[in-house]
Amino acid sequence: MSVFTPLEQHELETFLAPYGLGRLHEFQGIAAGTENSNFFVSLEGGEFVLTLVERGPVDDLPFFIELLDVLHQADLAVPYALRDRDGMALRSLAEKPALLQPRLPGSHVSEPNPHHCAEVGDWLAQLHLATRERVLERPSDRGLAWMLEQGPSLALSLPDEQLPLLRDALAEIQALLPRLQTLPRANLHADLFRDNVLFEGTHLTGVIDFYNACSGPMLYDLAITVNDWCSTPDGPLDPARTQALLGAYSTQRHFTPAEAELWPAMLRIACVRFWLSRLIAAEENAGRTVLIKNPDEFRCLLEARQQADSALPFAL
Numbered sequence: 001m002s003v004f005t006p007l008e009q010h011e012l013e014t015f016l017a018p019y020g021l022g023r024l025h026e027f028q029g030i031a032a033g034t035e036n037s038n039f040f041v042s043l044e045g046g047e048f049v050l051t052l053v054e055r056g057p058v059d060d061l062p063f064f065i066e067l068l069d070v071l072h073q074a075d076l077a078v079p080y081a082l083r084d085r086d087g088m089a090l091r092s093l094a095e096k097p098a099l100l101q102p103r104l105p106g107s108h109v110s111e112p113n114p115h116h117c118a119e120v121g122d123w124l125a126q127l128h129l130a131t132r133e134r135v136l137e138r139p140s141d142r143g144l145a146w147m148l149e150q151g152p153s154l155a156l157s158l159p160d161e162q163l164p165l166l167r168d169a170l171a172e173i174q175a176l177l178p179r180l181q182t183l184p185r186a187n188l189h190a191d192l193f194r195d196n197v198l199f200e201g202t203h204l205t206g207v208i209d210f211y212n213a214c215s216g217p218m219l220y221d222l223a224i225t226v227n228d229w230c231s232t233p234d235g236p237l238d239p240a241r242t243q244a245l246l247g248a249y250s251t252q253r254h255f256t257p258a259e260a261e262l263w264p265a266m267l268r269i270a271c272v273r274f275w276l277s278r279l280i281a282a283e284e285n286a287g288r289t290v291l292i293k294n295p296d297e298f299r300c301l302l303e304a305r306q307q308a309d310s311a312l313p314f315a316l
């Protein structure tokens, strides 16, 4: 159960009054999620989600609010922050930063098919097209420099047989660094996993959890997304899902030659990012009753990505 800060009805009513959304019918803590306290809130004026920000990059909340405004204006289904009567998006409840967002319809898909993957590729391209002309700058706090810094110390706790895999992957990142930094950029979701996307049938109805969003190479966002949506249980990419996702993306944005060349390496880099962050999370959360995601899943994906099993549908 991930409600870290329980709320009383009367304090919630006081908080909600300035939004002018009518009477509170009911509210309920959301069990999923590991970072923040989230509540479904049912008001006369509709269905909403209240987030109390418990940890993470609190100073960057204005960035997330601005980015979600841009995406909402571009007609993407995202949980933008509602304003109260004074125009305030970021408020405070139970001494925590608090945001009220529309509740998006739909549910998560754990076993996606090519239709789901095509929707996700299409959505990701729209995100990149909506932001690449005027990128809102925010370096990722889990970027390449972070991987190169954290990798060697995390390696100390790995079994010997896993070391060459990580060492080679970090050496590859170091060697490619200058080229990676010249790839075309936009704002990235940077965590577009299945548990952050909502569907009704095969229709994508919303994308949530922008707390990893940043500025950076679009190809990196695509690699993160493909690794989660298109991998088979053994690790290699499923050709039909991969083709569907990349095909839908590339009908909206053509890849550059440099992107096509760096694609296999980018798939590996995206594995390193989550292998390392899951190793850290597993260590930090040991013994707590929060969902701990298995770091080995990304070690296996990284192993599988040593063979280039997907090419970008390349066009200039």
Ligand SMILES: Nc1ncnc2c1ncn2[C@@H]1O[C@H](COP(=O)(O)OP(=O)(O)OP(=O)(O)O)[C@@H](O)[C@H]1O
Residues within 6 Å of the ligand: 002, 030, 032, 033, 034, 035, 036, 037, 038, 049, 079, 101, 102, 103, 104, 105, 195, 208, 209
């Ligand atoms: N705007 C929204 N509309 C519908 N459902 C939402 C919305 N925001 C959150 N949810 C639901 O709440 C759950 C938890 O939200 P979220 O994944 O953002 O949790 P978190 O703790 O903030 O982040 P993390 O994924 O890092 O644990 C989601 O899985 C989703 O089911």
Ligand SMILES: N[C@@H](CCO)C(=O)O
Residues within 6 Å of the ligand: 191, 193, 212, 274, 277, 278, 293
């Ligand atoms: N999507 C991440 C967790 C949140 O950043 C993972 O699966 O490791």
